Amino acid sequence: MEKTSKKASATIRKSSKRNAPAAKTQTVARAQKLKTPSKQHQLAALIVRDEGATLDQMIAVTGWLPHTTRAALTGLKKKGYAISSDKVDGVRTYRGIAPE
Numbered sequence: 001m002e003k004t005s006k007k008a009s010a011t012i013r014k015s016s017k018r019n020a021p022a023a024k025t026q027t028v029a030r031a032q033k034l035k036t037p038s039k040q041h042q043l044a045a046l047i048v049r050d051e052g053a054t055l056d057q058m059i060a061v062t063g064w065l066p067h068t069t070r071a072a073l074t075g076l077k078k079k080g081y082a083i084s085s086d087k088v089d090g091v092r093t094y095r096g097i098a099p100e
Helices: 002-034 039-047 055-062 066-078
Strands: 082-088 091-097
Touching: 039 055, 039 066, 039 091, 055 066, 055 091, 066 082
Parallel strands: none
Antiparallel strands: 082 091
16 A cells, blocks of 8 residues: 555655746746846947937946946847947947847
8 A cells, every 4th residue: 555655645746846837937927027127238228218328327327347338338239239339529429229
């Protein structure tokens, strides 16, 4: 009889494991809804505005160093963003268009 009870308990364990991924998926979905945007997304949001963003504005939002911020702009270019910059009165402003 012990063998029968072991099989029954093994069956119960297996069925409870099948439900675990669904519960985990729901938890991950809830966490993604509550998750704040990444710094890369914040940077993208800054440059696609009509007025664009200066390097100082991007640094203030992300907390990155200037060379890291410029590297992130290169990463956005690789993701398909069309980024341009212009310099007015010694201040460079970056503007971008999101990929379609």
